[in-house]
Amino acid sequence: MNVEFNQDQKLMQQSAREFAEKFVKPVAKKLDDTQEFPVELIQRAAELGFMGVAIPEEYGGAGMDSLSYTIMMEEIARYCGSTSVILSVNNSLVCGPLLKYGTEEQKQKWLTPLAKGEKLGCYGLTEPNAGSDCAGTKTNAVDKGDHWLLNGAKIFITNGSHADTALVFANTDPGKGNKGISCFIVDMKSPGFSVKPMHGKMGIRASGLSELVFEDVKVPKENLLGELHKGFKIAMTTLDGGRIGIAAQAIGLARGAFEEALQYSKERVQFGQAISNFQAIQFMLSDMGMKIDAARLLTQKAAWMKDMGQNYNQQASAAKLYASEIATWVTNRAIQIHGGYGYTNEYNVERYFRDARVCEIYEGTSEIQRLVVAANLLGR
Amino acid sequence: MKILVFADQKKGKVKKSSFEVLSEAVKLSTESGAEVHAALLGSGVKEQAGVLGHYGAKTVHVVDRPELATYINTPFVTAAKAVIDAVKPRLVLFPTSEGIKDYIPALVQKLDGAGITDCCKIRWTGNGVEIERPLMAAKARSTMESSHSLILLTCRAGSFETKEPNPSLKAEIVEHSVSFPDLKQIFKEVLAANTGKISLDEADVVIAAGRGVRDAEGLKLLEELADVMGAALGSTRAVVESGLVPATLQIGQTGKVINPTLYIGCGVSGAVQHTAGMGNSKVIVAINKDSEAPIFNIADYGLVGDLFKVVPLLIEAVKELKKNA
Amino acid sequence: MKIYVCCKQVPDVAMTIQIKDGKFISEGMNYVLNAYDASCVEEALVLKEKYGAEVTLVLIGDEAGKEALRKGLAMGADNAFHISDPALNNLGSQAAAKVLQAFFKGRDFDFILTGKQAQDSDMGLAGGILSGLLNLPYVTNAVGLDVQDKMIVVKRQGDEGVEVLHMPMPSLITCSNDMNDPRIPSLKGIMASKKKPMEQVSLTDLGLSADEVLKESQKSSLKSFGLPPARKAGAKIEGDAQTLVATLMEKLTKEAKVL
C-alpha cells in the first residue's frame, strides 16, 4: 500500500477541494438552518463527476478507485455533512450494488443516469421495526406473474425527498427472515409510491431524509436486482462499501472542526495569552490531530483492499467504527476549545458535532460494527 | 557611477511614489558615491521636471512627446531605453504602477540588464545591490543580490522614506529626442476611467470597501465617508467582482499596493491577497462585525460592529471635527 | 488558431508558509498550477469553444510539475510539453524566458499566454522578457481577451482604467486572474488527461547549454528567505456603535494623531 497519492488522486483532491471551498463552504450553515435539500449544489457536483466516482466510464462514472472516493468524501465533509452524505448514498449505496449485481440492461438503464448524476438514488433498507436487524423486514413483494406487487414502508431514507430511483429491500419469502429478502430497483414515480419528509433531525439536516411508503406499487419483473431471496447479501456487501465512505465523511467532519479549533486556539486570548499556549489545550489538539490521521490511514487501507479485490469486510467496519467514534470525540473537543462560543451557532463546531454524531448510527451502529469485527476475528 | 530614477506621472503631475524612490536613490548615492539622475517620460511633462531637482536629482532627463500621451508599452520602452543608453547608469530605479510593470520586462530584455521587481529594501554592496522583496502574496520575503553591469529595480510603494523637498536645489534639465518605431498594436480606448476624484495610490486616507458593503447603497455610505474625509475609495476583489466598483479600485496582490497614512477597511475580511496591498499603511482601522475576521490581526484599531451602524456615526463625527478645526 | 500557454507549478500560498534558517520549507506544501496560469488556460479554452483552437501547454519543471500540466489538460487543453532538466531547477524569470525562447524557436502560433506573475516569486517579468526575446508585441495584465478580424482584442487593467488594445497575431499576452474564474477539472477530464499527449523536452532538445541558462540566472540571485516583519494586532474595540465611533475618534486624534 502506497501512502502517497498518485496523480489522479491528487488531481481529484484538488478538484474536490476547490468545489468544496467555492460552493459547499459558503452554503453549509444555511443548509443546516433551512434543512433544504441542496438541489443546485448536487447538480454542480454531478457535472464534476462526483455522483459515480468509482463507477466505470462505460456506465457514466468517473472510473476512479475507492481511494479517490474517500478523498472526495473527506474534502466535502470537511465543510458539510449533509452534502457529503447525499453523495455517499448515491455513490456507494445505490451505484455500488447496481454495478456489482446488476444485469447489463439494468446497468444501462438505471446505473448510467445515476452515475452521471442525471438521476438521484436512495437506499431503502431500514424500517420502523427493522433497524440493526433487517431480518424483521415487513415490506413485502408478491409475485403477480408479470410483475411484483410492493407493499410496506421504509424509514430514515437519505435523499428520499429528491431521489428518482430507490433500491428497496423487501420480503419475498415470509418466515424465512434474512433468507427471504430480495432487492428491487424501483422507479419512484411509480403509482402507489409516496414519500414523506422527516424533520427534527439533530444533524445532517439537509439530506432529504424521508419515509417511503409503498401501496400496491407495481415493480416490473426485470427490476429484481441480483438473485431472488439473496437480498440480504446485497444489503450487507453494499454496506461494506458504504462504510468506507462514511468513515471518510467522519474524518472530513472531524478535520473541519479540528482546523477551526486549531485556528481559534491561536487567536483566543485568556490570562494574557493565546489559549494555545496552555498545555491542556495543546494536549487536546495533539490527540485530535493524531486520531484523525489514524482514522484516515485505517480508511485508506480498507479502500485500498477493496481496490485490490481483497475481502475488506472487517477493515471497512473497523474504519467506520473508529472514524465515527473519533469524529464525535474530536468535534466535541472542538466545542470545548471554543468554550461558550462553541456552544452557539455563531461558530461551526456545534454543527460539526451534530453532523458527526450520526456516523456512529447509520450504515450500522457502532455496536453492529463491533459485532462484524468480532465475527471476523473469531472466524464466525 | 550613476543612479537613474524614472519618475511616474499622471496628467503631467509627478506622483508621490516618484519622490519616495528618488529619496531612496539619494540615500544610496551617499553609500555608493553615485550621482543621482532622474527621468521623466510623457507628453506635456517638461514643466514638472524641476520638482525632481528639489528631491536631489542633479540632472533630469525629459522625453516630452505626444507619442507618450496615452500609455502603450512600445513607445515607453523606446523612450526609457534612449535615456538609459545616453545616461549609462549602473542602477535604475522605478516606482511601481501598472504602466511601469508593463514596460519594464521589455526594457530589461532590450538592455540585457538584471531586473528585480517590488523591492522594499535596497542596499549598495560595493559592487552591486542586495535587496529584499515580498513574495508569496507577501507572506514571505526574499533577499536577492545582483552585481550585474546594469540593474533595474522597481520599488514597492511605502517602503522607503520620502525626504522633505528643498526648493533651493535645482536640477539641470536635459531633453532627449527619440525616434519612435511604428506600432504593431493599436490602442483603442480607456474604459471605466477613474472618476477623477482622489487617486488611490496617491491618497493619504483610503476607505476600503469589502463584501460587507453588500450593494450600491452600502457603497454610497462609504463614498460619503471618503468625501468628508478627503479620502480615496478602494476595495477588495470581492467588490470588484460584484461589479460595484471598477477594477482600478482593487487593493491587493493583483490590484494596487497602497501606503496611506490611514486605511479604514469596512466589511473587509483581510484575506492575504488583500493585505498584501495595504499592509504598509501607517494606521489601519478595521470595521467588521465578525470579531474573528483576520483583518483584526493587523489592525491598529479594530472596531467590532456593523458598518451600517458605525459608518453613519463616523461620518457625523468627522464632519463635527472638521467644523471645529 | 494555435494558442500556447506557459505554465508554472507553485506552492499553494494559501497554506502556512514555513521558513527555517533562511530556507523555504517545501515539505508538507501542496503544489498547484499557478492561479494566473489557470486563468490563461481558462481563457484559451473559452476561445477554443468560441472559434476553434488548439491549446498547448508548456511547463518548465521537475517530475512533480507534470501534475500541473495534467490539471491544465484535465481542464481541457489539447496537449502539453514538459521541459525538464536538472539544470532547470528553481529558475528565475530571466532564465525561464531564455529557455522558453529556445522552445518557441521555429514554432508557429497565433499567440502565447502566460500568467502576469507566478504566485511564488510574484516577479512578473518572464512573459514580457520572453516576448522581447521572440520579438513579439506584448501586453501585460490582461483582464479580457477576444479575437476579431485576425486581431486579438485585449482589455488590460491599466492605471487609469481598462485599456483596450488590438494586437496582431502572433503576440504575447500575460493574464490576470481577474480575467475569469477557471473551471474546476471534472473527474472525467482528469481521467481523459491521462491519454492526452505530453511530450518530454530536455535542454539538449532545445539546443541550449546549461551555461547559457546559468548566464541568465547569474544576473541576479536569490540569497535567502525570511518572514515579513509582523504587524501587531492593535486594540479591538467592542461596544455599541456610539462607543466604537467615540473611541476611534479619540484614538485617531489623540493617540495616532492622523486626523
Ligand SMILES: Cc1cc2nc3c(=O)[nH]c(=O)nc-3n(C[C@H](O)[C@H](O)[C@H](O)COP(=O)(O)OP(=O)(O)OC[C@H]3O[C@@H](n4cnc5c(N)ncnc54)[C@H](O)[C@@H]3O)c2cc1C
Ligand atoms: C440520519 C439518518 C440517515 C439514515 N439513512 C438511511 C438510509 O438512507 N437508508 C436506510 O436504509 N437506513 C438509513 N438510516 C437508518 C440507520 O441505518 C438505522 O437507524 C441504523 O441501522 C440503526 O437502526 P435503528 O435506528 O432501528 O436502531 P436499533 O437497531 O433499534 O438500535 C438501537 C440500539 O441497539 C443496539 N443494538 C441493536 N442490535 C444490537 C445487537 N445485536 N447487539 C448490540 N447492540 C445492538 C444498537 O447499536 C443501538 O445502540 C438512517 C438513519 C439516520 C439517523
Ligand SMILES: Cc1cc2nc3c(=O)[nH]c(=O)nc-3n(C[C@H](O)[C@H](O)[C@H](O)COP(=O)(O)OP(=O)(O)OC[C@H]3O[C@@H](n4cnc5c(N)ncnc54)[C@H](O)[C@@H]3O)c2cc1C
Ligand atoms: C491569485 C489571487 C489574487 C487575489 N488578489 C486579490 C487582490 O488583489 N485584492 C483583494 O482584495 N483580493 C484578492 N483576492 C481575493 C481574496 O482572496 C479574497 O477573496 C477577498 O479579498 C475577499 O474580499 P472581502 O474581504 O471583501 O470579502 P469577504 O472575505 O467575504 O469578507 C467580507 C467581510 O465583511 C464582513 N461583514 C459583512 N457584513 C458586515 C457588516 N454589516 N458590517 C461589518 N462587517 C461586515 C464579514 O464579517 C467579512 O469579514 C485574490 C485571490 C487570489 C486567489
